[in-house]
Amino acid sequence: MFQAQHGAALYTHLAGAAVVSVILFFALTLVPTKLRRPLIMGVTFAAGLFYALEFFWPVSGPEGDQKNFLTAYIKPFSDITTVLQSFALGLGVYSLVSIHMRKIARSQSGWAYSLVLVVCMVVMVIAHIGKEYIKAPWVHQLNEFAYSGLMKSLDATMFSIIAFYIVSAAYRAFRIRSTEATILLVSAAIIMLGQVAIGQAITNGIPNEGLTANLRVENLANWILKKVNSPAIMAIDFGLGVGGLATALRLWLSLERGSYFEEEL
Amino acid sequence: MKEETVKLIVILLGVASTLGIYSILYKENKVFRFFEHMYLGLAAGYSISAAWNDILRPQWWTLMMIEGRWWMLFAIPAAMMFYMIYSKQNSWMSRLIFGLFLGATAGQTFQSFAADYFPKFRTAASKAVMDLPEVSQPGAYGLTPFSAALNNVLFMVILASVMTYFFFSFEQKGKVIPTVSKFGRYTLMVAFGALFGSTIMARMSLLIGRMYFLIHDFVQVQLLHMQ
Numbered sequence: 001m002f003q004a005q006h007g008a009a010l011y012t013h014l015a016g017a018a019v020v021s022v023i024l025f026f027a028l029t030l031v032p033t034k035l036r037r038p039l040i041m042g043v044t045f046a047a048g049l050f051y052a053l054e055f056f057w058p059v060s061g062p063e064g065d066q067k068n069f070l071t072a073y074i075k076p077f078s079d080i081t082t083v084l085q086s087f088a089l090g091l092g093v094y095s096l097v098s099i100h101m102r103k104i105a106r107s108q109s110g111w112a113y114s115l116v117l118v119v120c121m122v123v124m125v126i127a128h129i130g131k132e133y134i135k136a137p138w139v140h141q142l143n144e145f146a147y148s149g150l151m152k153s154l155d156a157t158m159f160s161i162i163a164f165y166i167v168s169a170a171y172r173a174f175r176i177r178s179t180e181a182t183i184l185l186v187s188a189a190i191i192m193l194g195q196v197a198i199g200q201a202i203t204n205g206i207p208n209e210g211l212t213a214n215l216r217v218e219n220l221a222n223w224i225l226k227k228v229n230s231p232a233i234m235a236i237d238f239g240l241g242v243g244g245l246a247t248a249l250r251l252w253l254s255l256e257r258g259s260y261f262e263e264e265l
Numbered sequence: 266m267k268e269e270t271v272k273l274i275v276i277l278l279g280v281a282s283t284l285g286i287y288s289i290l291y292k293e294n295k296v297f298r299f300f301e302h303m304y305l306g307l308a309a310g311y312s313i314s315a316a317w318n319d320i321l322r323p324q325w326w327t328l329m330m331i332e333g334r335w336w337m338l339f340a341i342p343a344a345m346m347f348y349m350i351y352s353k354q355n356s357w358m359s360r361l362i363f364g365l366f367l368g369a370t371a372g373q374t375f376q377s378f379a380a381d382y383f384p385k386f387r388t389a390a391s392k393a394v395m396d397l398p399e400v401s402q403p404g405a406y407g408l409t410p411f412s413a414a415l416n417n418v419l420f421m422v423i424l425a426s427v428m429t430y431f432f433f434s435f436e437q438k439g440k441v442i443p444t445v446s447k448f449g450r451y452t453l454m455v456a457f458g459a460l461f462g463s464t465i466m467a468r469m470s471l472l473i474g475r476m477y478f479l480i481h482d483f484v485q486v487q488l489l490h491m492q
Contacts, residue, residue: 154303187462
């Protein structure tokens with residue numbers, strides 16, 4: 001049934017699929033209120049069960065390429081969820097555009113900035129998608145101006161501006177008030193000194209071989225990153241993983257409670 | 266338009282936007298607001314175009330229209346369910362598709378927990394007793410097998426102590442657990458200091474990049490014609 005079609009047969013199948021889609025969509029609107037929650041729970045459970053079954057079902061095949069009957073469907077399912085996620089981007093775009101269009105239409109304070117936002121968004125979409133389809137030089141030039149000229153510069157500048165604000169943050173963080181603050185200060189200072197030439201020059205007199213090499217600032221920074229930072233982050237990561245697993249189980253079995261999950265349908 | 270002219274305009278736009286954003290360092294002003302909204306608009310537009318160019322076109326449109334997989338059309342009604350959130354009568358349909366994503370994400374979490382976390386811990390634990398570098402190995406800095414083993418044990422001790430610090434299921438009483446937890450807190454401070462230092466350096470390198478663009482690409486090359 002699900003075989004690739006070409007030419008007129010493809011358009012016939014697409015039309016058929018469109019009709020079936022409309023019927024299914026209409027049928028969903030007729031689902032009685034009391035059946036809606038069990039249906040949502042069923043879909044949620046089935047989606048999670050697919051991955052759980054694929055993981056726990058016994059596998060067979062050569063070493064390194066062991067599969068079960070569900071393994072082949074993991075990638076198509078993952079691809080289709082990625083596609084659906086991309087469609088969902090429209091929710092955010094709709095929200096952004098509707099807020100700014102309302103501001104423009106009502107000439108509220110700052111409406112000109114909203115106009116700039118909407119125009120820039122449209123220009124970027126035309127330029128960046130247009131360059132894939134239209135060979136005319138103006139499209140490529142527009143893309144150069146919008147992407148290379150503005151977007152890339154604005155992106156790097158916006159993030160680099162944090163370098164200025166981080167100075168005041170550093171002042172607050174590095175005021176030595178407790179043992180913890182002192183440790184944080186020393187650690188950050190070693191890491192920063194270990195990454196710049198002037199910092200490395202401080203301990204340049206220490207030989208780069210033998211046990212004393214461990215006292216060179218770049219080696220100390222490397223040791224902190226590999227032997228202290230790495231296990232601490234791994235422990236935090238593990239905590240996050242366990243928390244994520246517990247939340248995942250609650251979501252999968254529709255045990256989660258709260259405003260979103262308990263609203264009337 | 267000539268290629269040189271395009272390049273010049275690109276650089277001038279870059280200079281204007283860089284200075285426009287940096288103007289906030291003096292005080293809140295209209296030029297900054299203008300470039301801020303421009304950035305938001307361009308970023309939103311870029312997200313839309315990237316979604317089409319990188320995902321929807323290769324993974325959906327091409328498969329459906331070029332390769333003839335007509336059943337990919339069913340992605341449209343599925344995606345339409347997201348937008349039913351705006352319908353008063355049928356907003357429950359959006360929960361159906363969100364439920365699918367919640368379930369799939371939960372399933373993927375099980376898989377990644379079992380497939381990623383346990384091997385990671387097994388590797389870390391086995392390193393403590395097995396990964397002993399030779400004294401002559403590059404990067405060992407004269408470490409003896411004993412000090413290398415000590416480093417590996419320290420790795421496990423830090424891992425365990427930080428996990429103890431985050432263990433809130435029971436009250437941390439007695440002498441041993443609070444001491445271990447305190448050591449975990451100190452090592453966390455070392456880690457946060459390292460992260461903070463790395464973040465500062467990353468932002469500084471971005472700042473240096475923008476300064477290099479202004480001084481070299483604009484002033485030296487475009488204005489003074491120096492190479």
